[in-house]
Amino acid sequence: MKYINKKNMMITFFLILISLSFLSFFFFLYMLKYKIMYFMMWEIIILSSNYMHMIFYLDWMSFSFLSVVFFISSMVSLYSMEYIPQKKNQFINLIFLFVISMMMLILSLNIMSILIGWDGLGLVSYILIIFFQSDKSKNSGMLTLMLNRIGDVLIIFSSWILFMKGGMNFLFYYNISYNFIIMFIIICAMTKSAQIPFSSWLPVAMAAPTPVSSLVHSSTLVTAGIYLMIRFYNYFNHFFFMKFILIMSTLTMFMAGMAANYEMDLKKIIALSTLSQLGLMMMTLSMNFIMLSFFHLITHALFKALLFLCSGIMLHSMKNNQDIRFMGLMSKYMPYTIISFNVANLSLCGFLFLSGFFSKDLIIENYLLNDNNLTIFFFLLVSTSLTVSYTFRLIYHLSFFNMNNIIIMKMKENFIFNMVLMVMTLLSMIMGSMYNWSFHMIFYEPTMSLYMKYIIPFIIFMGLNMSMFFLYKKNTFFYSMWFLNYSIVNLKNIQLFLTSNIFNSSNFGIFELIGSQGIYKYILMLSKINTSQFLINFKTLTLLSIFVYNLLNYL
Numbered sequence: 106m107k108y109i110n111k112k113n114m115m116i117t118f119f120l121i122l123i124s125l126s127f128l129s130f131f132f133f134l135y136m137l138k139y140k141i142m143y144f145m146m147w148e149i150i151i152l153s154s155n156y157m158h159m160i161f162y163l164d165w166m167s168f169s170f171l172s173v174v175f176f177i178s179s180m181v182s183l184y185s186m187e188y189i190p191q192k193k194n195q196f197i198n199l200i201f202l203f204v205i206s207m208m209m210l211i212l213s214l215n216i217m218s219i220l221i222g223w224d225g226l227g228l229v230s231y232i233l234i235i236f237f238q239s240d241k242s243k244n245s246g247m248l249t250l251m252l253n254r255i256g257d258v259l260i261i262f263s264s265w266i267l268f269m270k271g272g273m274n275f276l277f278y279y280n281i282s283y284n285f286i287i288m289f290i291i292i293c294a295m296t297k298s299a300q301i302p303f304s305s306w307l308p309v310a311m312a313a314p315t316p317v318s319s320l321v322h323s324s325t326l327v328t329a330g331i332y333l334m335i336r337f338y339n340y341f342n343h344f345f346f347m348k349f350i351l352i353m354s355t356l357t358m359f360m361a362g363m364a365a366n367y368e369m370d371l372k373k374i375i376a377l378s379t380l381s382q383l384g385l386m387m388m389t390l391s392m393n394f395i396m397l398s399f400f401h402l403i404t405h406a407l408f409k410a411l412l413f414l415c416s417g418i419m420l421h422s423m424k425n426n427q428d429i430r431f432m433g434l435m436s437k438y439m440p441y442t443i444i445s446f447n448v449a450n451l452s453l454c455g456f457l458f459l460s461g462f463f464s465k466d467l468i469i470e471n472y473l474l475n476d477n478n479l480t481i482f483f484f485l486l487v488s489t490s491l492t493v494s495y496t497f498r499l500i501y502h503l504s505f506f507n508m509n510n511i512i513i514m515k516m517k518e519n520f521i522f523n524m525v526l527m528v529m530t531l532l533s534m535i536m537g538s539m540y541n542w543s544f545h546m547i548f549y550e551p552t553m554s555l556y557m558k559y560i561i562p563f564i565i566f567m568g569l570n571m572s573m574f575f576l577y578k579k580n581t582f583f584y585s586m587w588f589l590n591y592s593i594v595n596l597k598n599i600q601l602f603l604t605s606n607i608f609n610s611s612n613f614g615i616f617e618l619i620g621s622q623g624i625y626k627y628i629l630m631l632s633k634i635n636t637s638q639f640l641i642n643f644k645t646l647t648l649l650s651i652f653v654y655n656l657l658n659y660l
Contacts, residue, residue, distance in 0.1 A: 460537030493568020
């Protein structure tokens with residue numbers, strides 16, 4: 106009876122989320138067509154000349170992102186009915202808290218309410234990572250939490266500096282004169298979107314259940330920093346900041362592509378591909394292609410969530426084995442799953458007329474027509490080829506490679522799994538074209554020569570050749586993300602050492618120095634000094650008196 110009630114509750118939750126997704130998509134089309142936006146402000150407190158408002162800004166951009174968040178959350182909740190047999194109530198509550206936090210972040214223009222959603226995302230992400238309650242998941246959750254807290258602290262500093270200036274609403278500032286506030290928010294966005302040097306937490310966060318990775322660590326949470334920068338791009342549009350973001354995002358994209366080609370863990374490969382696409386979005390944003398970055402953010406969310414859901418089914422059937430060297434011939438045992446997986450993979454590498462093609466093709470074409478650095482273009486070209494490389498490497502290992510697992514397992518596909526995959530696959534195929542037609546009035550689609558159009562097939566061909574090279578190669582430097590994993594762990598140990606020392610000194614040093622025992626020690630020390638000085642002075646005075654007395658007698 107309890108199982109039936111939990112199942113009914115999950116179905117109800119799924120129906121609510123899918124209804125909200127369709128409603129948000131309708132509002133997105135309506136507001137985009139008629140260029141309508143709504144601004145709602147709730148006054149919380151006014152203190153002297155300072156004020157604090159809760160602001161919600163409703164426009165086509167917020168509703169388009171909300172529709173994707175609601176849709177992926179609904180699919181994940183339906184998928185979790187079969188994937189997570191226990192703790193269904195806790196999982197539903199966490200997904201609900203995550204959706205509420207995401208709504209606060211998407212709809213708000215006030216940095217204080219953004220902070221509520223931002224911290225809510227971090228807290229729910231930490232709880233979901235440690236969901237299995239193992240030592241590995243606890244360590245992964247702690248590393249994720251500590252790296253993300255760097256950005257959280259900086260955004261808290263920024264909020265109070267803005268409050269001292271007169272308010273926390275970004276909308277009311279034509280120009281933010283304090284450059285370090287802008288730098289704080291950029292670093293905060295980099296921590297949440299896992300850019301260098303904060304990249305190591307995203308592969309580690311794969312200790313969470315696969316539905317969590319599909320919802321949180323592929324499409325919504327990790328894109329929160331990019332969405333924040335898209336929203337307030339006018340304040341970040343400075344030459345130095347844009348060049349800084351361009352360099353960091355290009356390095357992130359290249360590093361993640363190389364690491365994914367040497368990685369053997371299926372979930373970590375998909376996580377590194379997410380990291381590579383986040384670098385591409387951030388690089389597109391730094392080149393002033395704001396709408397293209399948002400377009401790729403939306404399309405990437407759909408096919409990357411599908412990738413994680415397909416990988417979850419395969420891992421579930423393989424008794425939680427995540428090594429791709431022990432997988433193979435999935436097309437024989439799980440045909441529907443591997444078809445959806447390959448469609449999402451082809452969309453990821455920008456195959457013709459799938460969702461990823463429309464956004465990535467536009468990004469590369471707009472870059473070619475821009476007056477930009479040749480070195481950055483080289484990294485963009487190689488990184489995109491690396492995406493094709495690890496995509497076809499995965500397809501080869503899972504579809505055509507002989508299965509090396511000696512354990513006899515029963516592989517089967519569930520009806521609910523197949524239904525979720527079918528819907529997600531359909532959207533991964535058509536939503537890129539649909540959003541392209543919807544956004545055609547917003548961004549510029551360039552007209553190029555035939556020779557420049559050959560660059561996209563050349564990237565795919567180069568990636569195919571590179572996948573053959575990376576098939577059996579091993580390299581510790583690239584595998585460990587340029588030793589970033591080890592350096593961050595050491596940094597975490599140093600951080601814990603410093604915090605423990607500060608805690609001990611504050612508890613057993615400073616407060617005792619200024620307390621009763623400290624005052625007693627000071628008085629005792631002063632009395633000893635006074636006593637020693639008195640003795641020194643007494644000896645000196647005595648000797649001086651004897652000398653004067655003898656001198657007088659002599660005279």
